[in-house]
Amino acid sequence: MKALAAALLVFVAACGQGKAIFNVDVYSFMAGSGKDTIPYAIPPASSASASTFQRILLPPGFGKSIVDSVRITSGNANLINSAGTGTIGLQFRFAADSAGTNTAPAALSIAPTTVTGAQTVPVAISGDLSSTINALFTRDTLWMRITATGTNPGLTPVTGKGAITALVIRVVLQDKIF
Amino acid sequence: MRTGVVAVALALFVLAPLRSARAQFSFDARRYGMGGVSLSRDGNARRFNPAYRALKTNSQATGTPKFSIPVPIGLIKFFKDHPINQLSSDPMFDPKSTSFNPFELTNLIFNPPIFYEVKKSPAPTNNVEFTIGKNQLIMNLGGARVLIPEQDFGLGSTSRLFDAGAGFGGFHFGVMGFLQYDVAFTLDSALRRALTDTVTGIRPGDTLSLLSDGVAQGGLAPTVGFAGRLTHGADPATDDGLYIGGAVHYYMGATFGRLTGPAQILVGNPIFGSTPAAGINDTLRTSNKANGRGVGGDVGLVWVSGPFEVGVGVNDIGAQLTWSDTKLQHVTYNTASGNIVTTIDTNHVETKTKLPITYIANAALRMGTGTTVGGDVINSGRGTVIHVGVEQRTGPFAIRGGVSRDQRKKMQFGFGGGLRLGPIGFDVGFFTHSNSLSTERAITMATAISIY
Numbered sequence: 001m002k003a004l005a006a007a008l009l010v011f012v013a014a015c016g017q018g019k020a021i022f023n024v025d026v027y028s029f030m031a032g033s034g035k036d037t038i039p040y041a042i043p044p045a046s047s048a049s050a051s052t053f054q055r056i057l058l059p060p061g062f063g064k065s066i067v068d069s070v071r072i073t074s075g076n077a078n079l080i081n082s083a084g085t086g087t088i089g090l091q092f093r094f095a096a097d098s099a100g101t102n103t104a105p106a107a108l109s110i111a112p113t114t115v116t117g118a119q120t121v122p123v124a125i126s127g128d129l130s131s132t133i134n135a136l137f138t139r140d141t142l143w144m145r146i147t148a149t150g151t152n153p154g155l156t157p158v159t160g161k162g163a164i165t166a167l168v169i170r171v172v173l174q175d176k177i178f
Numbered sequence: 179m180r181t182g183v184v185a186v187a188l189a190l191f192v193l194a195p196l197r198s199a200r201a202q203f204s205f206d207a208r209r210y211g212m213g214g215v216s217l218s219r220d221g222n223a224r225r226f227n228p229a230y231r232a233l234k235t236n237s238q239a240t241g242t243p244k245f246s247i248p249v250p251i252g253l254i255k256f257f258k259d260h261p262i263n264q265l266s267s268d269p270m271f272d273p274k275s276t277s278f279n280p281f282e283l284t285n286l287i288f289n290p291p292i293f294y295e296v297k298k299s300p301a302p303t304n305n306v307e308f309t310i311g312k313n314q315l316i317m318n319l320g321g322a323r324v325l326i327p328e329q330d331f332g333l334g335s336t337s338r339l340f341d342a343g344a345g346f347g348g349f350h351f352g353v354m355g356f357l358q359y360d361v362a363f364t365l366d367s368a369l370r371r372a373l374t375d376t377v378t379g380i381r382p383g384d385t386l387s388l389l390s391d392g393v394a395q396g397g398l399a400p401t402v403g404f405a406g407r408l409t410h411g412a413d414p415a416t417d418d419g420l421y422i423g424g425a426v427h428y429y430m431g432a433t434f435g436r437l438t439g440p441a442q443i444l445v446g447n448p449i450f451g452s453t454p455a456a457g458i459n460d461t462l463r464t465s466n467k468a469n470g471r472g473v474g475g476d477v478g479l480v481w482v483s484g485p486f487e488v489g490v491g492v493n494d495i496g497a498q499l500t501w502s503d504t505k506l507q508h509v510t511y512n513t514a515s516g517n518i519v520t521t522i523d524t525n526h527v528e529t530k531t532k533l534p535i536t537y538i539a540n541a542a543l544r545m546g547t548g549t550t551v552g553g554d555v556i557n558s559g560r561g562t563v564i565h566v567g568v569e570q571r572t573g574p575f576a577i578r579g580g581v582s583r584d585q586r587k588k589m590q591f592g593f594g595g596g597l598r599l600g601p602i603g604f605d606v607g608f609f610t611h612s613n614s615l616s617t618e619r620a621i622t623m624a625t626a627i628s629i630y
Contacts (some may be wrong), residue, residue, distance in 0.1 A: 025311035
């Protein structure tokens with residue numbers, strides 16, 4: 001990955017003053033690995049959370065670059081509820097290592113969606129990530145944690161899983177490779 | 179340092195087709211106004227055609243100035259835009275600046291700002307977009323995609339660094355220094371697709387190859403030459419007549435090296451599921467001693483008849499050097515250590531190299547009406563350049579125009595004028611050129627004072 005990307009960056013440098021834009025299909029790395037689903041089980045009259053995490057690889061050499069924006073441009077998830085009535089929200093956290101994602105503040109929060117009984121509810125995921133994490137995207141490796149936070153006001157457990165079906169992160173930066 | 183790396187990389191990868199511009203850089207605004215054609219009997223004519231040694235070079239004979247002094251209007255503007263006491267922090271030279279553009283710096287290197295740029299070629303400033311997935315890598319270089327060469331590209335030239343000597347009776351004895359280099363690169367179809375295809379991009383398991391073939395050799399060559407007049411016209415005092423010239427060189431090669439082979443990236447399958455390998459599998463031939471030997475020669479012919487002059491010169495005919503002590507090495511890339519490893523395959527073996535044949539053909543017609551028409555075809559080792567130009571003098575005034583075909587096979591245009599007052603003249607020439615990364619032509623105004 002690094003050798004390939006580094007070689008190709010010669011040509012990025014040759015493109016003069018401009019911006020480097022990365023559309024990273026994070027879902028393609030998660031699909032089939034089990035990391036694209038977040039099982040949840042929320043006891044009655046309580047709240048709970050569950051999460052999954054994924055490493056994101058970016059081309060090296062952008063350490064001196066300035067990140068203009070980071071945005072989830074195309075994201076979808078299905079909340080596949082098995083039983084119970086409650087709400088499920090999603091948060092996206094980013095850090096330089098996997099452990100850091102446990103304590104990192106949410107860079108993007110998707111408003112809670114109500115789930116009831118056995119049903120599948122699609123959820124659209126998009127929005128700008130907090131600019132406080134911009135610098136992370138100049139690294140060649142970072143970690144993302146998707147947390148599903150649920151509430152259950154009822155008397156029966158809320159169970160099911162959130163399944164990510166698409167997730168593309170768009171990083172726009174002023175490239176300074178050399 | 180980084181600036182230099184960027185500039186050199188750009189020059190090699192992208193600007194290679196522009197080598198002709200550098201070789202033909204001139205301070206003569208008159209020449210620029212005539213599309214680059216030179217009517218002088220020295221310079222290229224004498225360099226490539228040994229018969230010109232037998233002809234006078236004075237300006238009375240050819241109407242050309244003895245020499246030109248450039249009026250560096252471009253430098254004035256350049257240092258106004260880039261104050262000399264602030265060059266260290268100038269965004270043009272500072273890679274850390276967000277305004278730094280390697281294109282602009284490279285353009286500057288290939289277009290020294292001696293003359294005024296009337297129309298600059300635009301430096302591409304487009305965005306570059308990557309689409310990255312586990313099994314997908316697509317690059318969209320935007321407008322810069324046009325810079326990816328479709329065929330082989332490279333740098334190459336045969337130069338005579340110096341040619342010192344003396345002679346009598348038409349004979350010339352001397353020593354010249356020669357230097358020949360040629361570096362060619364070819365992108366294979368997979369690498370080209372990786373850089374230009376915005377739909378498929380890189381495929382899993384692709385091998386992306388940059389094929390290179392570079393050679394350089396240089397040394398000294400004792401030379402014996404002759405130039406003389408075979409026939410003359412009715413009035414022997416004129417230049418009319420047929421002139422021949424020839425020279426035999428004994429090449430004494432000082433050093434030689436040739437590197438051939440691919441540099442490769444072996445893409446994983448899936449693309450980001452495994453670590454791609456980098457590969458170099460090249461052969462390197464180098465001389466062990468300064469013992470290249472060979473013989474070659476130049477021939478030339480010039481015919482002058484009144485206002486008409488035509489010449490043909492060919493250099494380095496049969497110039498093959500035999501290097502009796504060379505070694506052949508295998509160059510590979512060790513993926514584990516990240517080092518380039520060189521191992522000797524064979525040592526103390528003989529290798530033969532050739533110098534490419536270079537040539538010039540030129541013609542000029544000086545009419546009594548003040549009109550001069552000229553043209554030349556030059557090949558200095560890599561590609562042919564053609565210039566055709568005309569000058570019309572009326573009293574102290576002159577107007578000029580011309581066209582040329584550069585080594586990129588692009589048509590270029592020139593026009594200009596001049597004012598001559600006795601031994602001093604002032605000339606201005608406008609010319610288009612493609613000495614940049616852009617496909618658009620730039621226009622430069624050359625200004626010079628000519629001394630006749």
